[in-house]
Structure formats: C-alpha cells, structure tokens
Amino acid sequence: MKVIGIADTTFSRIDMGAVAIDELRKTGTGFRVERVTVPGVKDLPVACKKLFADKNCDIVIALGMPGGEEIDKMCAHEASTGLIQVQLMVDRHIIEVFVHENEAKNEKELAWLAESRTREHAKNAFQVLFKPEKLIRMAGTGQRQGFKDVGPIE
Amino acid sequence: MKVIGIADTTFSRIDMGAVAIDELRKTGTGFRVERVTVPGVKDLPVACKKLFADKNCDIVIALGMPGGEEIDKMCAHEASTGLIQVQLMVDRHIIEVFVHENEAKNEKELAWLAESRTREHAKNAFQVLFKPEKLIRMAGTGQRQGFKDVGPIE
Amino acid sequence: MKVIGIADTTFSRIDMGAVAIDELRKTGTGFRVERVTVPGVKDLPVACKKLFADKNCDIVIALGMPGGEEIDKMCAHEASTGLIQVQLMVDRHIIEVFVHENEAKNEKELAWLAESRTREHAKNAFQVLFKPEKLIRMAGTGQRQGFKDVGPIE
Amino acid sequence: MKVIGIADTTFSRIDMGAVAIDELRKTGTGFRVERVTVPGVKDLPVACKKLFADKNCDIVIALGMPGGEEIDKMCAHEASTGLIQVQLMVDRHIIEVFVHENEAKNEKELAWLAESRTREHAKNAFQVLFKPEKLIRMAGTGQRQGFKDVGPIE
Amino acid sequence: MKVIGIADTTFSRIDMGAVAIDELRKTGTGFRVERVTVPGVKDLPVACKKLFADKNCDIVIALGMPGGEEIDKMCAHEASTGLIQVQLMVDRHIIEVFVHENEAKNEKELAWLAESRTREHAKNAFQVLFKPEKLIRMAGTGQRQGFKDVGPIE
Secondary structure, three states: OEEEEEEEEOOOOOOHHHHHHHHHHHHOOOEEEEEEEEOOHHHHHHHHHHHHHHHOOOEEEEEEOOOOOHHHHHHHHHHHHHHHHHHHHHOOOEEEEEOOHHHOOOHHHHHHHHHHHHHHHHHHHHHHHHOHHHHHHOOOOOOOOOOOOOOOOO | OEEEEEEEEOOOOOOHHHHHHHHHHHHOOOEEEEEEEEOOHHHHHHHHHHHHHHHOOOEEEEEEOOOOOHHHHHHHHHHHHHHHHHHHHHOOOEEEEEOOHHHOOOHHHHHHHHHHHHHHHHHHHHHHHHOHHHHHHOOOOOOOOOOOOOOOOO | OEEEEEEEEOOOOOOHHHHHHHHHHHHOOOEEEEEEEEOOHHHHHHHHHHHHHHHOOOEEEEEEOOOOOHHHHHHHHHHHHHHHHHHHHHOOOEEEEEOOHHHOOOHHHHHHHHHHHHHHHHHHHHHHHHOHHHHHHOOOOOOOOOOOOOOOOO | OEEEEEEEEOOOOOOHHHHHHHHHHHHOOOEEEEEEEEOOHHHHHHHHHHHHHHHOOOEEEEEEOOOOOHHHHHHHHHHHHHHHHHHHHHOOOEEEEEOOHHHOOOHHHHHHHHHHHHHHHHHHHHHHHHOHHHHHHOOOOOOOOOOOOOOOOO | OEEEEEEEEOOOOOOHHHHHHHHHHHHOOOEEEEEEEEOOHHHHHHHHHHHHHHHOOOEEEEEEOOOOOHHHHHHHHHHHHHHHHHHHHHOOOEEEEEOOHHHOOOHHHHHHHHHHHHHHHHHHHHHHHHOHHHHHHOOOOOOOOOOOOOOOOO
C-alpha cells in the first residue's frame, strides 16, 4: 500500500485538496491518502517535508493558488524553490499544482482552472508513482494541465 | 509544554513581537514563549534556526516590516528563502509575518495592518501546532491575514 | 559500461528524449541508457537525482521546452537551480537542454531548434563523459548549441 | 574571550573593515578580532565560512560596497543569499553591511554613509553577541543604519 | 605544492583558461594547475566541485563569457549561485571571472576585457592562496578587474 500526501492551503479559494483526493480515488487503487492544510504556499515546503518524514509518503501533491500581484509571484517562486529542495532531500516527487489568480479572466474561470489542473496533475502523480513507463510514451506530446493540450509539433 | 519562538526586528516600526505574544496568550495555553530580536529581516533566518537549536522551539513566528523600495523587496526575498531553508533543516514550521511598508497608504494603516496580520498569523501558528485538523476544514476558504478574507469561490 | 540518463517531459512538443538517445547511439559506444519522463521541467531535478541514486547513472541529459511567458521563465529558472543543486550533491554532470518556445519564430523553427540543440548537447554529454580532453581543445571557440556557432574572436 | 570576524573587500572604496574594528573597540571589550579581505562581495560567503571554521569566530561582520548597475545588484543578491546559507550552516550570525553606490548622491555622501552604516552595524554585532536582551527592548523602534532612524509609529 | 584549478567553457569566444594559466605562471611559483573545460557557465559549478573533490585543488578560477540577452543573465546568475554553494561545501575559494558580452562595445574591446579581467583575477587568486595579508592592505581601495580601478574615496 503506497501513501500519497496532499498539502494545500487556507489561502486558496477552492478546496484543491479535496478535488485532488476525489480524482485520485477515481483514477486507481493501491494507495491511502495523508492530508495537511497550511495557511499559504510558503508553508507548503516544510509541510511536504513532514509528510515524507512523519507520514512516510511516497509522493506528495502540493496545491496552492497564488495571488496576482508581484509580491505573490515572489511568494510562489520561493515556495517552488523550497518544494524542489524537499524533493532533492528525500529523493521523492512532489507534484506542484499552482494556479495563479491572474491566469483566469474571472472567478468562474479561476474555479474551473483550479479544478481542472488539479485533476490532471492528480492523474500525473498517480502515473509517476504507479505507471512511469506510460509517461515515457507521452514524452514530447505537448501536454498541458488545466488549459487545452497544445500537442506535439508534427 | 510546547515552546513557541518569536523572532522580530528593531527595523520594524511596530513591536510586532509583543503583539504576537499578546495574541498567543489570548488564543490558548500549553506553551511558553522564547523571544529574540535582531536588526533586520535578513538576520531572521539564523535567529530562527537558533531558536530551534538552542531553545528547542516547536514552531517559530518570524516577524518583519520590509521597506517599500526595490532593494527592500530583495532583502525580504532573501530572508524568506532563508526561512524556508531553516524549516527544511529542522522539519518544523516558521510562520512568516512580513508587512511591506508600501502595502499601506499611510502610517496609521501600516500600524493597523501590522497588528492585524500579526494577530491572525499568531492564531495560525497556534493552530498549526495544536489544531492542525481545524486548518484542513478551512482549506480553500480564501483566508487572508490583515486585510479582509476574500472567501471561497462559490 | 557507463550509464547515461535521459530525463525529459510530456510538456515538450518534441520527443527530445528520443532525439538524444538517437544521437548518443550515433556518437559512440560503451554506455547504456536509462530513461524517465516527467510532466514538466520542475519535475526534472528529482528525476535526475533518482537516475543517479537508483539507476547509478554517470551523467544525465535533462531536456525541456519551457513556454514563452514570464511565468514559464521562472519555472525554467527554478528547474535550472535545482539541476545545479543535484549535480553538487552527486558530483556528476547534468547537461541541461532547454529550448524556450520564444527562441523560435514559428513551430517549424522550434522543432528544428529543439532537435538540433538536443543533438549537439548529446554530443557534449558524450564528450564530458568519455573525452574531456577534447573539450579543453575547444575552450574559447564560441560554440553554440542549436543556432550557428559564433566562433572565437580573432 | 569571544572572537569577532571582519570580512571586507578590495572593491569597496572605503576601508570598511578598519572602520568596523575601530567602532568595535570603542563599543566594548571581551573580544579579539580576526580579519580577512577578499576581492569582491561574491567572495565574502566562503571567507565568512572560513572565519567560523578556521578562526572559530563567534560572529562575523561582512562588509561590501556593491556598484550601482543592474549586474552589481545581482552580485549583491548572490552574496547575500550565500551569507544567509553560511549562517544556517554554522548557527552563528553574520551582520551584513552592504552600501550600494547608488544610495548616495555623490562620493562624499557615499563615504559618510559607508562609515556611518558600518559603525552602527558594528554596534549591532556587539549587542547580538554580548547584549541580546537590549535588542528586544528596541524591537519595533524603526532603527536604520547610516541614514536617520525613522522611529516607531506612535 | 598547491593545486590551482582552472575551469572554463567552449561557449566563451576567448580561451580564458589559457590566459589564466599564463598569468599564474608569470605571477609566482609553488603550485601546479589542473584544467577542465565544459560547454557553458551552468556546467561550471559541478566542474569546480569535481576539481576540489577529485583533483584536490586548493582554489579554483571559474571563467565564462555569458551572452548579452536576458536569458543569458539568468544563466550567469544560476551559475554564480552554484559557484557560491560549492565554496560553502568545500570551504575553499572559487574566483569567478565572468565577462558579459554586453559589457563591451565591440568584439575587440570584448577580447581585451576578457583577457584583462582574467589576468587581474588570476593575480587575485594567487594572492588569496599565497598572500592573503596583502589583500588586507588593499581593503577599500576601489579595485576593479578589467576596466580601470576607481580607487578609494579620499
């Protein structure tokens, strides 16, 4: 039985953690979920580290919705840098799912984008953990998460 | 008995450390406080590291008030990056409370914002330490610290 | 028998991993290939780390095609920073092959650039591993990968 | 007997190291000084690390005068990031004293600013080492080094 | 007998490694040289790390010529960050000699600048290794490498 960690935030305007868990359960079996919620994206790196250290997770999905201001971009950058450091410390993947508020043109699209991207990345996390050979077959195919795939250049 | 560390600066124009301690005491019991004050935000990472290493803190609140200039933004970025590194070294949370001078339109609002954000994050720190399950119930609810919550997208 | 790792992405619009393997096979012998594909460039650092740790690679080629937006530049920066950290943790080279979408003026040139740069860097990786003295003889000769070499200043 | 390290540069246009040592000697006793000078600010992190490792310093003052161009800002950022990393590796403080050439409107003011900021930070270093409780009493008082204190918001 | 490492690139348009070795030999004795050449500046950090680990270098000179575009600036930043990390891992100095293509107004000046800066920094490396007390005497004297020294503020 594998363990998949879910780390999300109270800052997000969508319950991304719940969406990720729902999608994982639709995608397959052979795992259980450990979940933690923190205030914002800068709290995610240590939250993920603790999911690996304390809960023995095999992979973690880190979900956040950074604001659209310059300072929010910097917070997201610091969080992403930390998430990569965690992965290198534990030799396990964290699938980062960040949806920036200014990627969408209104609240409705933002909610759709957050849900859609979360579901696609939950599937990615499942495949990284259980079916890595399937990802090799998708190499270079222009996959996108949330918005439409752009596809390979023919 | 848990230990909550408080690290703040002489650079700040509000005694954020005192506010944080006051709010923690109003929020609950079961902890004692260790406090340190350093010149500026770039001194906070090692100050926090020492609160964990020397004072055995279970969590630390790091408080600062970066200036509004480009160079101050860079200082805050360097400090934030260091604070994340510390957390990954000790597997414990640091709740960062930074209030940028240019977030407020005058001194009065700046003082209000610094106090308000500090109080809300002191509560967050308490919950991360004592009631993490409560934060899961608040996932995706659009919490903000200082300014008004934006709330979830319905 | 040396081991060369290949890490690429499903985000890329060209199967850069397959191109790299093809070029390596044309360039020489004395190695076998280990390949992994991940969703995007930010997943590459830990993928490379695992190629070294789990598959005992002697060198890794990390291939990605970051988008042309500001946020994609930041992702590429975070990935590159992580790739350098991995190298310092294992004392082995990762040859990074990133092709930014906005380096080319249309899809056709982008495909050409991605293939051309991948092939030239596959040769570089081979030389770093098997013929480092040849690279010393090329020091300061203005080599470029993909676009035309600019050559030395006479 | 404590050991205070002084690391400065040949790039600076003021002998900041000498000023720091002079101010330390005026401020108190109970320490001896170890000094090193390197070419530029990017050489300071390892110089400080060696002051801790080889000379057993209890605290280090790192002094530099970055130029006013964009590239100099990046050098200063890289140096600052490294200085924070050193502190986290050794659990001891480095007091960074950087004076950017474009902070002053002419050479005379630049010299004044460099000396003034160095003296104030030398006092800070002394207090961090010998009188940390005094800094807690100054929390939130709007201290500045070099230019005039802005003071607390009443 | 000390060991001085030289790491440079095939990307550079001047054989900076050869210039550095020539200058070192003119400057003094008591050392031997270990040289490695890599494709670009982002390959320098691990190359330097291996010069310390595998070749037992006491100091390394890392030479590169980043391009003038925004993306090249980011590459140089990533390389510099890595070079600082290496130094902190091994407690030895790397003297970074980067010449940005857009620092010079034409090819001729670029070649002159690259050679001149390399020679001055080769002397710096020699002094850091053999005559550190001489650098203390030059503290605050406004040294520049390549272009003319600006000198101390009187």
